[in-house]
Structure formats: structure tokens, C-alpha cells
Amino acid sequence: MSDQVKVVVVDGHTLVRFGLVELVVQEADLEIVGETGLGADALAIVATSKPDVLVLDAVLPDLDGLEMAREFRYKYPDLGIVLLASDGRDDVLFQALESGVSAFVTNTAPIEEVLAAIRHAAVAATSFTATGLAPAMARRDQPQAQPLLSPREAEVLSLLGQGLSVRAIATSLCVSLSTAKTYVARLYEKLGASNRAQAIMHALKLGLLESL
Structure with missing residues (x-):
């Protein structure tokens, strides 16, 4: 189907990658066009398959996922990038935001959240979304409490x-x-x-x- 969203999955955890692939292929509007566990292979796969969305693990066996996200954003301005991370801390979320990815989800996120992130990335590659972004922004904007005593x-x-x-x-x-x-x-x-x-x-x- 020409209107299907083409997806590439890059995740060094074999079970997670297979799970993501199985999740995507069950969706009528999504299509897997490539998958790998190595960042080095991802560069060639994206270049040849020309996906709409790249689902990228933040921690890969051979390369830094965040650095790869920045590189992909620079080379492919219209590519939707969903960054997966095992850690949902505020600092990790803000690193994802600064890297230029389209969406940030944790490996433990509900299936619906992962699919929503992929679909968001397909239509709004340069618009960042993440569950918990608003509270994290509020926490970051709060002035640090000053110690009572010098x-x-x-x-x-x-x-x-x-x-x-x-x-x-x-x-x-x-x-x-x-x-x-x-x-x-x-x-x-x-x-x-x-x-x-x-x-x-x-x-x-x-x-x-x-x-x-």
C-alpha cells in the first residue's frame, strides 16, 4: 500500500527488536522496511530503504544512539525519529529533545504509546513529543532551592x-x-x-x- 508508513527498527536487544517488528507488522498503516541490531548497519539501511520513521534505541552495542539521532536528523531533515530508552529520567528526556528526535518513549511504555509515537513521527518529524514532557519542563523551570545558610x-x-x-x-x-x-x-x-x-x-x- 502506497499510503503505509515505512519503518526501520534499530535496537541492539534482539527480543525487543523482534517484538517491535511484530508490533508494527500487525498495523495496517505501518510497514517494516528494515531492522538491525547495529548502528553501523542502520546508516546503510536508512539510505537504501528510505523509511518514513526510524525507531532507534538510545544504547546500541556499537554506537551511541543519541549521537546517531543527531546525525540522522542532520542528514534527513524529514525523517521521523522515535528514540527508545530504558531510562525515562528528565535528563535523558531533555537529551532526546535536544538531539532533534520526533518522539521519546521508554522500553516499558504501553504498546499504544509506542504506536502513537511512530505515527506522530511520520507526520510531524520536527515536532517533539514525549509522555511526561510537560511535568519535566515544569520541574526544569523551577528555581533551585537555595540553602538556608551560607x-x-x-x-x-x-x-x-x-x-x-x-x-x-x-x-x-x-x-x-x-x-x-x-x-x-x-x-x-x-x-x-x-x-x-x-x-x-x-x-x-x-x-x-x-x-x-
Whole structure:
């Protein structure tokens, strides 16, 4: 059928590859035109079979799947590329996004999700889709939580916890007494404390200080 989507499967895991091939051939609108377990063979297969969609494993025995995805995107701008990965972590998903693939799915994704990714890639090669993309983007856009205490304030807290006086803290840190007093005052302010005992108690509750 001329309107069938031509698919090439490249996966180093034999059972996974066979499973994908069997999955695709059962679909009336999809057609397998090539399959291999090696990245080196994929280059020739894609060149000769001219598929609409390449299903590519991120980890191949001989080549880096992500690097291959970038190469295929550069050589074949209209090729749909579905990247398969065993790891669905945010950083892996964003690497897939940056590589220029059309879709990202994990090896454990439901059959319907894999087929949907292939069909998406066939009609929107340059439009990225992945389950969990929106939450991952939200997590990436969230500002990293800043530590409550600066490294120096944490050091002062530790010395207070050891029972050192402000003068002894100044000596330990090699700073003037007035500077040490400023550190302690700033520490109290951040912890909502008015004295050493309160500061230590609040710090323990916040997990900023090991139990004494």
C-alpha cells in the first residue's frame, strides 16, 4: 500500500527488536522496511530503504544512539525519529529533545504509546513529543532551592553547637570579634532565634545540625 508508513527498527536487544517488528507488522498503516541490531548497519539501511520513521534505541552495542539521532536528523531533515530508552529520567528526556528526535518513549511504555509515537513521527518529524514532557519542563523551570545558610554561617552554627563562645569563634575563623558577632547575629536572624540555645534547637529541627 502506497499510503503505509515505512519503518526501520534499530535496537541492539534482539527480543525487543523482534517484538517491535511484530508490533508494527500487525498495523495496517505501518510497514517494516528494515531492522538491525547495529548502528553501523542502520546508516546503510536508512539510505537504501528510505523509511518514513526510524525507531532507534538510545544504547546500541556499537554506537551511541543519541549521537546517531543527531546525525540522522542532520542528514534527513524529514525523517521521523522515535528514540527508545530504558531510562525515562528528565535528563535523558531533555537529551532526546535536544538531539532533534520526533518522539521519546521508554522500553516499558504501553504498546499504544509506542504506536502513537511512530505515527506522530511520520507526520510531524520536527515536532517533539514525549509522555511526561510537560511535568519535566515544569520541574526544569523551577528555581533551585537555595540553602538556608551560607557555608560560613553553617560553619558558625557548627562552632556554636560545639559550645564555643563568640570570641572563640572569631579566633577559630581568623576574623575580628565584631565580624564574628555579625555572623552570629545573621545566623540568629535566619533561624528566628534570639540566643544560642534557640538557634541550636531550631537548627536541629531543620536538620541543619547533627544531634548533640
